[in-house]
Amino acid sequence: MKAAVLKQFGSPLAIETLPDPILGTGEVIVDVMASRVLAYANEVLSGERKYLLELPVVPGPGAIGRVRATGPDATHLAKGDWVYCDPTVRSRDDALAPDIALQGLTAGSDGGLRLQRYFHDGAWAGQMRVPTENAARIGSIAEADAARWCALGTLLVPYGGFLAAQLQAGETVLVNGATGSFGSAAVAVALGMGAACVIATGRNEKALADLVRRFGPRVRIVPMRGEEEDDRKRILQAAAGGIDCVLDILPPAANAMQVRTAILAVRPYGRVVLMGGVGMLGGAGLDLPYSWVMRNCITLRGQWMYPPHAAHLMVGLIRAGLVSLDQFEITAFALDDANAAVAHAASNSSPFRMTVIEPPRSR
Numbered sequence: 001m002k003a004a005v006l007k008q009f010g011s012p013l014a015i016e017t018l019p020d021p022i023l024g025t026g027e028v029i030v031d032v033m034a035s036r037v038l039a040y041a042n043e044v045l046s047g048e049r050k051y052l053l054e055l056p057v058v059p060g061p062g063a064i065g066r067v068r069a070t071g072p073d074a075t076h077l078a079k080g081d082w083v084y085c086d087p088t089v090r091s092r093d094d095a096l097a098p099d100i101a102l103q104g105l106t107a108g109s110d111g112g113l114r115l116q117r118y119f120h121d122g123a124w125a126g127q128m129r130v131p132t133e134n135a136a137r138i139g140s141i142a143e144a145d146a147a148r149w150c151a152l153g154t155l156l157v158p159y160g161g162f163l164a165a166q167l168q169a170g171e172t173v174l175v176n177g178a179t180g181s182f183g184s185a186a187v188a189v190a191l192g193m194g195a196a197c198v199i200a201t202g203r204n205e206k207a208l209a210d211l212v213r214r215f216g217p218r219v220r221i222v223p224m225r226g227e228e229e230d231d232r233k234r235i236l237q238a239a240a241g242g243i244d245c246v247l248d249i250l251p252p253a254a255n256a257m258q259v260r261t262a263i264l265a266v267r268p269y270g271r272v273v274l275m276g277g278v279g280m281l282g283g284a285g286l287d288l289p290y291s292w293v294m295r296n297c298i299t300l301r302g303q304w305m306y307p308p309h310a311a312h313l314m315v316g317l318i319r320a321g322l323v324s325l326d327q328f329e330i331t332a333f334a335l336d337d338a339n340a341a342v343a344h345a346a347s348n349s350s351p352f353r354m355t356v357i358e359p360p361r362s363r
Helices: 041-046 110-118 143-149 152-165 181-192 205-215 228-239 256-263 290-295 310-319 335-347
Strands: 002-005 014-017 027-037 063-070 082-085 088-090 100-102 127-131 135-137 172-176 197-202 219-223 243-248 266-274 299-302 329-334 353-358
Touching: 002 335, 014 335, 027 082, 027 143, 027 335, 041 335, 063 127, 063 143, 100 110, 135 310, 143 329, 143 353, 152 181, 152 243, 152 266, 152 310, 172 181, 172 228, 172 256, 181 197, 181 205, 197 205, 197 228, 205 219, 219 228, 228 243, 228 256, 243 256, 256 266, 329 335, 335 353
Parallel strands: 172 197, 172 243, 197 219, 243 266, 266 299, 329 353
Antiparallel strands: 002 014, 027 063, 027 127, 027 353, 063 082, 082 135, 088 100
């Protein structure tokens, strides 16, 4: 099969012919139809992000594809099924505290590195091997729509945060960092889950205004100006009746004060979920008043990615028309042009814009 291979951090991807993956028990082989390219993929491939990724490797976290073969323990998947290949691979020998690796992206920990050494290669290839539980059926789709369904990988991240927060229909949500790829997707997901109102914060006023254009008056925008008390005052004015849930999904370049601004706006007994990258580039940690958290019974939770069943639920939201894939503008590249795809994703990271790689169809 043809694949894009990263041999050395900072070097271009090499387009090579590799052996087809070999099926084992508890695994599925998938013919890859489309795989998204993260906006920061160039930072991973250059080594700037210092992700745990043993080389050489076929990158590519997640894909839309069709089942080619299943192991003997698969009882529902069948050859030809359309599936989402979930990159969130979990160890199977500790259900309470599994190690996690993001296939084709990062191990995340030393334990995750052991997983990565087996489920090593990602989706920028004609075929990939995934754990059986990571091949989530999405139902019948047109082949031309495979690239658009790659948006699952973007939508699922904030969805995992809202599941962790136990978001209920009718609640008011604050999405802190709503102008990036994951933040804007969080707005769409919260509305699809029935939020009465979404307070969207960010520094890009044009991107904030676009959220209102797309989704209407249930979205209330608050441009962040860097003055903590003033920013929080304007957030509370926009919320009017109080904020039930805060999802922070700010990128690594943001600072902890921006997170604190949003957290301290949540109502008593409110919930806060942290999913962003603040602190990954160094700098001060998050400073919160202990007594305020305690006396107001605030639930503060970190969440990395999403639970195993989330992909199935998100497919249901999409099929029901509650979350629309039509919001996403797609630019597709052939596998031979993988390096151009990575460069394009870096310079076109606006909300609801997605770069995908489409490998040649396997025979």
